[in-house]
Amino acid sequence: MELIYDPATLALVVGLALLGLDIAVIGLSPLMFFAIGALATSALLFLTGFRPSLLETAALAATLSLAIALLGRKPLQRFQNADVQEDTSSDLIGRELTTTHEVTKSSGVVYWSGVEWRARLAAESRADRLVPGARARVTAIDNLELVLTPAAPEREQSEQRA
Structure with missing residues (x-):
């Protein structure tokens, strides 16, 4: 001891x-x-x-x-x-779109590129819902459902680039 x-x-x-x-x-x-x-x-x-x-x-x-x-x-x-791999399983990932219907963390619909997609907000998203007309970024595709996060407003995007 x-x-x-x-x-x-x-x-x-x-x-x-x-x-x-x-x-x-x-x-x-x-x-x-x-x-x-x-x-x-x-x-x-x-x-x-x-x-x-x-x-x-x-x-x-x-x-x-x-x-x-x-x-x-x-x-x-x-x-x-070092071993974090970017998801390249779909060319939709990373694209920005404008929501056409309300999207929540559990459900929603987005009409994009001539197709009506099931959509939902990512679980880690700060927002609880997106209203129609909101800008969103596709972060993943889960069983043909778009997983979205709110896109930064134009002003914030230009500030982030600077």
Whole structure:
């Protein structure tokens, strides 16, 4: 039990536990930065022989975790998004259209390109419904039903391009 009272060993145990939790349960999340910070703290304490108090060890681990998070956030995002595949199953995906009927998250109809399509809003859409005449973007096709999200108004689109 003496080993737990040693700051270097405690940082090692905490770092390994957090890393195991992150990899096994969550799957590469920002928690990983805390795990690496704790492991770096443990390595630094073992190499230098410095044995600070528990509060100083926690402060050192937090500081190293913050530095690692600031340096590693962008590479982690690139890694997490590396295998994201754009849906190219239909050439309708990505197209903008004008709604002809009300569309909600559960149902709706859109007359587009000479065809009446069943349509619904995407579950993650901020809007609860689209009124007739609203601009929408096709984000997916689900069993011949168009899944839509509200399109940004022209002014917002031009601001986003700038």
